[in-house]
Amino acid sequence: MTCLDPWVLLLLLLLPVLLLNRTTNFYFKICFYCVLCVVFSVVACVVCFLRHGGRTVRNMSIIKRFVRIFKYFYGLQLEMKGAEKLHEDKPCVIISNHQSILDMMGLMEILPRNCIQIAKRELLYTGPVGLIMYLGGVIFINRKRTSTAMSAMEEVGNILVQKNLKVWIYPEGTRNGSYDLLPFKKGAFYLAVQAQVPIIPVVYSSFSSFYQPEKKIFTSGKIKVEVLDPIKTEGMTVDDIPKLLETCHSLMRETFFRISDKLNEKGTNGSTSQPVQ
Ligand SMILES: CCCCCCCC/C=C\CCCCCCCC(=O)SCCNC(=O)CCNC(=O)[C@H](O)C(C)(C)COP(=O)(O)OP(=O)(O)OC[C@H]1O[C@@H](n2cnc3c(N)ncnc32)[C@H](O)[C@@H]1OP(=O)(O)O
Numbered sequence: 001m002t003c004l005d006p007w008v009l010l011l012l013l014l015l016p017v018l019l020l021n022r023t024t025n026f027y028f029k030i031c032f033y034c035v036l037c038v039v040f041s042v043v044a045c046v047v048c049f050l051r052h053g054g055r056t057v058r059n060m061s062i063i064k065r066f067v068r069i070f071k072y073f074y075g076l077q078l079e080m081k082g083a084e085k086l087h088e089d090k091p092c093v094i095i096s097n098h099q100s101i102l103d104m105m106g107l108m109e110i111l112p113r114n115c116i117q118i119a120k121r122e123l124l125y126t127g128p129v130g131l132i133m134y135l136g137g138v139i140f141i142n143r144k145r146t147s148t149a150m151s152a153m154e155e156v157g158n159i160l161v162q163k164n165l166k167v168w169i170y171p172e173g174t175r176n177g178s179y180d181l182l183p184f185k186k187g188a189f190y191l192a193v194q195a196q197v198p199i200i201p202v203v204y205s206s207f208s209s210f211y212q213p214e215k216k217i218f219t220s221g222k223i224k225v226e227v228l229d230p231i232k233t234e235g236m237t238v239d240d241i242p243k244l245l246e247t248c249h250s251l252m253r254e255t256f257f258r259i260s261d262k263l264n265e266k267g268t269n270g271s272t273s274q275p276v277q
């Protein structure tokens with residue numbers, strides 16, 4: 001027995017109490033999510049290096065396998081509709097709503113082959129997590145400098161068709177936990193029009209039925225995912241971008257409301273959920 005043993009014992013006795021308390025349970029789950037990301041990233045980095053020797057989008061299939069385990073720890077169920085639309089072997093721009101760091105679980109559940117993602121540059125500096133993103137071929141953009149972000153995305157546009165790639169972009173440009181979509185940034189639409197490839201919108205239902213950071217709620221739950229029909233951009237020019245953006249935004253917003261559980265006035269999950277049609 002070492003002198004630390006009473007403390008370990010105390011912690012073990014306190015653990016059920018901490019896990020039963022809503023606030024500590026919330027922080028525990030978030031911390032555990034970060035720990036999972038870091039630990040799995042370290043392991044995945046080694047596997048990626050051994051398998052492909054460096055940065056390539058093919059590493060995403062390895063990353064996907066690891067991240068798909070996360071949902072079991074959190075009791076999350078994902079219900080997909082129209083996922084086959086993403087797997088056609090053609091270049092496209094995929095846009096989806098972005099609610100939280102938890103999105104990554106939903107992303108990896110449905111991510112097609114040869115699909116790169118656009119992320120904010122700051123994520124590159126998150127140690128092993130940044131390294132695994134780099135190895136997976138994620139394109140990092142500096143949101144504070146529109147011109148460099150635009151040219152990084154333009155480069156993606158140049159190779160999209162040539163290398164038969166897909167690109168996944170969060171057009172809201174930031175996480176948004178409110179029960180609505182933010183106005184869209186324009187980069188994804190410039191990219192699609194520039195490369196003359198279709199846009200495929202993907203909508204995730206609101207997490208607020210099981211995850212509300214402001215109320216420290218994080219329970220098990222279900223995420224509905226709906227892949228909408230591709231929107232063609234062939235023949236479109238820069239002048240058509242505002243209308244294209246508006247069409248995508250309203251289609252996604254409509255779908256978001258339809259598949260999300262409505263909150264009641266207390267901000268908790270009510271019984272007004274609508275089934276996916
Ligand atoms: C094994 C275990 C592993 C565990 C670990 C996990 C590893 C998992 C691995 C991998 C998962 C990866 C997951 C990644 C997730 C990351 C999520 C994020 O980081 S979300 C933030 C970054 N994303 C974006 O920001 C969206 C893209 N943004 C844009 O497209 C913007 O439009 C941007 C940055 C290009 C410019 O943004 P602006 O804030 O300046 O706003 P605007 O209104 O769009 O543009 C300003 C002006 O520039 C013009 N413009 C924009 N793009 C243009 C273009 N390409 N050409 C010409 N003009 C353009 C516009 O027309 C506008 O002009 P006018 O105001 O209308 O006059």
Ligand SMILES: CCCCCCCCCCCCCC(=O)OC[C@@H](O)COP(=O)(O)O
Nearest residue numbers: 034037038100101104126127129173174175
């Ligand atoms: C030093 C180790 C830290 C480890 C932290 C691990 C955290 C896991 C992060 C998983 C990647 C999730 C990507 C993501 O969702 O990033 C948020 C950005 O999209 C938007 O950023 P913001 O809302 O504009 O701040």
